[in-house]
Amino acid sequence: MVRVRLKDVADHAGVSVKTVSNVVNNWEYVTDATRERVQKALDELGYRPNLSARSLRTGRTNLIALALPRLHEPYFAELADCVVRAAEDHGLTVLISQTDGRREREQQVVSGFRPQFIDGLLFSPLALEWDDLEEIPGHPPVVLLGERLAAGGAADHVAVDNVAAAQRATQHLVELGRKRIAVIGAPPSKTARTASLRLEGYKRALRKARIRLDKQLLLPVNQLHRADGAAAMATLLDLAPPPDAVFCFNDLLALGALRTLQERGVAVPSEVAVIGFDDIEESRFCSPSLTTISPDKKALAGLAVAALVQRMSVAPDAAPQELHAGFELVERESTMGRRA
Amino acid sequence: MVRVRLKDVADHAGVSVKTVSNVVNNWEYVTDATRERVQKALDELGYRPNLSARSLRTGRTNLIALALPRLHEPYFAELADCVVRAAEDHGLTVLISQTDGRREREQQVVSGFRPQFIDGLLFSPLALEWDDLEEIPGHPPVVLLGERLAAGGAADHVAVDNVAAAQRATQHLVELGRKRIAVIGAPPSKTARTASLRLEGYKRALRKARIRLDKQLLLPVNQLHRADGAAAMATLLDLAPPPDAVFCFNDLLALGALRTLQERGVAVPSEVAVIGFDDIEESRFCSPSLTTISPDKKALAGLAVAALVQRMSVAPDAAPQELHAGFELVERESTMGRRA
DNA sequence: TCGTGACCTTATAACGTTGTACATTACGAA
DNA sequence: TTCGTAATGTACAACGTTATAAGGTCACGA
Numbered sequence: 215m216v217r218v219r220l221k222d223v224a225d226h227a228g229v230s231v232k233t234v235s236n237v238v239n240n241w242e243y244v245t246d247a248t249r250e251r252v253q254k255a256l257d258e259l260g261y262r263p264n265l266s267a268r269s270l271r272t273g274r275t276n277l278i279a280l281a282l283p284r285l286h287e288p289y290f291a292e293l294a295d296c297v298v299r300a301a302e303d304h305g306l307t308v309l310i311s312q313t314d315g316r317r318e319r320e321q322q323v324v325s326g327f328r329p330q331f332i333d334g335l336l337f338s339p340l341a342l343e344w345d346d347l348e349e350i351p352g353h354p355p356v357v358l359l360g361e362r363l364a365a366g367g368a369a370d371h372v373a374v375d376n377v378a379a380a381q382r383a384t385q386h387l388v389e390l391g392r393k394r395i396a397v398i399g400a401p402p403s404k405t406a407r408t409a410s411l412r413l414e415g416y417k418r419a420l421r422k423a424r425i426r427l428d429k430q431l432l433l434p435v436n437q438l439h440r441a442d443g444a445a446a447m448a449t450l451l452d453l454a455p456p457p458d459a460v461f462c463f464n465d466l467l468a469l470g471a472l473r474t475l476q477e478r479g480v481a482v483p484s485e486v487a488v489i490g491f492d493d494i495e496e497s498r499f500c501s502p503s504l505t506t507i508s509p510d511k512k513a514l515a516g517l518a519v520a521a522l523v524q525r526m527s528v529a530p531d532a533a534p535q536e537l538h539a540g541f542e543l544v545e546r547e548s549t550m551g552r553r554a
Numbered sequence: 555m556v557r558v559r560l561k562d563v564a565d566h567a568g569v570s571v572k573t574v575s576n577v578v579n580n581w582e583y584v585t586d587a588t589r590e591r592v593q594k595a596l597d598e599l600g601y602r603p604n605l606s607a608r609s610l611r612t613g614r615t616n617l618i619a620l621a622l623p624r625l626h627e628p629y630f631a632e633l634a635d636c637v638v639r640a641a642e643d644h645g646l647t648v649l650i651s652q653t654d655g656r657r658e659r660e661q662q663v664v665s666g667f668r669p670q671f672i673d674g675l676l677f678s679p680l681a682l683e684w685d686d687l688e689e690i691p692g693h694p695p696v697v698l699l700g701e702r703l704a705a706g707g708a709a710d711h712v713a714v715d716n717v718a719a720a721q722r723a724t725q726h727l728v729e730l731g732r733k734r735i736a737v738i739g740a741p742p743s744k745t746a747r748t749a750s751l752r753l754e755g756y757k758r759a760l761r762k763a764r765i766r767l768d769k770q771l772l773l774p775v776n777q778l779h780r781a782d783g784a785a786a787m788a789t790l791l792d793l794a795p796p797p798d799a800v801f802c803f804n805d806l807l808a809l810g811a812l813r814t815l816q817e818r819g820v821a822v823p824s825e826v827a828v829i830g831f832d833d834i835e836e837s838r839f840c841s842p843s844l845t846t847i848s849p850d851k852k853a854l855a856g857l858a859v860a861a862l863v864q865r866m867s868v869a870p871d872a873a874p875q876e877l878h879a880g881f882e883l884v885e886r887e888s889t890m891g892r893r894a
Numbered sequence: 895t896c897g898t899g900a901c902c903t904t905a906t907a908a909c910g911t912t913g914t915a916c917a918t919t920a921c922g923a924a
Numbered sequence: 925t926t927c928g929t930a931a932t933g934t935a936c937a938a939c940g941t942t943a944t945a946a947g948g949t950c951a952c953g954a
Contacts, residue, residue, distance in 0.1 A: 217670070219909095219910060219911090220910070220911070220912095221910080229933080229934090230933065230934050230935075231910090231911085231912095231934090231935095232911095232912075232913090232933080232934065232935080232936095233932090233933060233934075235911070235912060236912095236932095236933085239912085243931060243932055243933085244932075244933085245931085245932065245933095248932080248933080262670055263670065263910085263911080264610070264670045264909085264910050264911070265670060265671040265911095266606050266607075266609035266610040266615065266670070266671065266909085266910080266911090267606075267610050267909070267910035267911040267912090267939090268910080268911055268912080269606035269911090269939095270604070270606040270607045270610050270909090270910080270911070270938095270939050270940065270941085271910080271911045271912045271913085271938080271939055272911080272912070272913095272939085273939075275606065284635075285625075285631055285634055285635050285638075286628065286631045286632045286634075286635045286835065288626065288628065288631075291625055291626045291628075291631040292626045294625055294626075294650075295624075295625050295626045295652065298625070298650075298652060307649065308650075309647065309649055310634075310638075310648075310650045311638075312635065312638060330557070330602055330603070330604045330605060330606070330940095331605040331606065440839040441839075444839075469839060470839065472841070473839060473840075473841050476841045477841070495626065496836055499780040499781075499784075499809060499810065499813060500813075500840065501812070501813050501816045501817070501841075557940095559939095559940060559941090560940070560941070560942095561940080569903075569904085570903065570904045570905075571904085571905095571940090571941085571942095572903075572904060572905085572942075572943090573902090573903060573904075575941070575942060576902095576903085576942095579942085583901065583902055583903090584902075584903090585901090585902065585903095588902080588903085603940085603941080604939085604940050604941070605941095606939085606940080606941090607909090607939070607940035607941040607942090608940080608941055608942080609909095609941090610909050610910065610911085610939090610940080610941070610942095611908080611909055611940080611941045611942045611943085612909085612941080612942070612943095613909075670910095
């Protein structure tokens with residue numbers, strides 16, 4: 215590991231340290247002759263800036279953190295991918311951090327994760343509440359990503375319009391002629407804000423279609439995993455009569471549900487239609503492939519990074535914004551059947 | 555964003571800056587009285603160290619980078635998870651970087667990714683060769699993770715024993731009485747080292763079972779994705795006679811193959827048994843669930859991080875090591891059938 | 895009472911970079 | 925020739941931290 219400093223380059227080129235720095239930073243007032251000579255020295259010695267020193271001097275690291283519950287959940291992995299790319303466009307590097315959705319780790323991330331080392335934080339909290347955020351002194355600029363927190367808090371918030379998206383999903387099932395539309399992933403507690411919003415969208419669609427809400431068909435889950443979806447589906451199939459459609463509040467739940475349906479020999483979509491939410495890659499390839507709401511992850515990431523950049527530099531104290539990314543209904547086999 | 559420096563704490567506690575630093579760093583020779591007074595000041599002011607300054611002074615960032623092809627591929631996402639956890643145990647933070655498997659980005663990662671900013675690099679290259687690595691001047695300590703590079707190069711290398719693992723997988727199919735065992739993911743070129751190793755294991759198992767190698771049954775793929783697996787499986791089914799078992803060189807290929815089998819109405823495992831490699835989470839939950847080789851990802855990550863730490867501090871110039879993590883054959887429905 | 899250590903604390907100087915203020919040069923106009 | 929002005933380069937200090945070495949304090953034995 216060779217270490218070449220500005221001083222070494224300066225000596226080699228016969229100029230001052232600051233002139234080399236000026237060349238490195240593309241400062242305007244450097245003669246072409248000097249620039250060329252310095253550049254040659256830079257190349258010859260293979261200069262690489264020491265970012266610690268630069269950060270110390272400028273007070274900026276160009277590093278942002280992305281804190282999310284679980285990296286190996288496909289939705290978050292795909293989102294992280296988008297965020298990294300979006301950040302690159304702004305010259306930012308992303309530090310990914312997992313919270314496991316545990317309150318204590320989330321708190322740690324906001325308050326202490328590599329303190330004074332990140333310029334900003336993109337945060338997908340599960341357990342943390344607004345109040346917690348405001349309590350923490352000296353936290354970096356934060357933009358909240360995703361739907362777990364309700365609107366109206368202390369930081370910018372970027373998410374899809376969950377109510378509208380859920381309404382669209384439910385409406386799709388209604389249009390297929392389904393009457394007994396179950397929900398897997400109903401809010402187990404008041405803190406599950408996403409679930410509440412999606413349930414609201416579901417209710418609106420039912421109301422519009424003049425279908426009476428049957429509380430039996432609303433199944434809460436502990437976690438949003440395949441196993442929970444599978445168990446919930448089993449419960450639903452034991453009802454009399456069973457539902458003719460299921461709206462799962464994320465794709466993993468839906469995949470679990472599909473598995474149960476397959477095991478029990480229930481035909482999808484003819485007997486039970488299934489729709490998910492997230493559009494993870496797996497949903498395109500499972501069998502039957504899964505109809506789902508596809509949030510525009512690219513837009514989500516782009517909006518979030520842009521909002522964070524804004525807050526980091528231009529307008530740190532502007533009023534919190536509420537930003538919505540688009541979504542799309544992707545119709546696949548789990549509601550439309552297999553094509554010939 | 556409040557900024558509290560050691561100086562502020564020192565003034566507040568009525569001691570020197572260095573004494574505060576000593577307390578922060580748990581230095582031995584500080585009286586309990588002083589330590590307590592300083593600690594109180596630290597707490598009251600909410601001191602957070604400036605890591606840029608610390609890094610500048612100590613020359614270490616305690617930051618390592620993990621460079622892998624695609625974060626949204628489940629195997630890598632799960633591996634990244636393990637690496638982050640393993641690094642935490644050593645007090646290291648992991649900076650995750652995606653290369654897309656493109657040579658140019660991989661080169662960039664090794665030579666210039668946040669230069670002088672990371673203490674070490676964990677690297678899963680796809681395109682890069684050993685020679686490239688040695689050419690790059692002043693690159694940080696590197697440990698190679700995964701099987702894409704052959705053994706015997708310029709850096710430590712951590713992987714599962716691909717030959718042994720592939721042999722075990724093939725042997726499992728043999729034990730089920732299968733005779734026409736196809737391979738999806740055979741090496742398309744000489745650079746696909748993993749594939750070559752796995753093919754070697756496959757051949758050994760056939761030899762041991764006295765089954766003649768049929769080159770028709772070896773299907774190369776462009777990428778290791780579901781779509782490629784699906785396409786390859788279609789080709790295999792058109793053979794006469796078709797294979798009675800398929801060894802896919804990763805789980806995604808296998809999932810693609812399963813989808814084709816299901817579409818064509820071929821029974822798994824009775825007509826065709828399928829086995830994968832990686833044990834991604836999806837394999838436990840797909841239908842039929844997928845028999846696969848499960849590399850010990852935790853061990854893989856642990857070994858890699860430990861080797862990197864070793865190289866970063868203790869023995870930077872020791873001879874390159876070749877390290878193997880364990881693996882396990884996980885029998886599921888795609889070879890064993892559904893249990894009652 | 896005065897050394898003499900042992901133990902604790904502090905002043906000072908770096909680490910490599912960039913911002914500020916100033917020095918130098920070139921060149922056209924008076 | 926001299927001056928004014930803009931263009932370009934330089935010296936120095938500072939960012940917040942830790943390492944070094946020197947200084948201070950105190951208990952204790954002579």
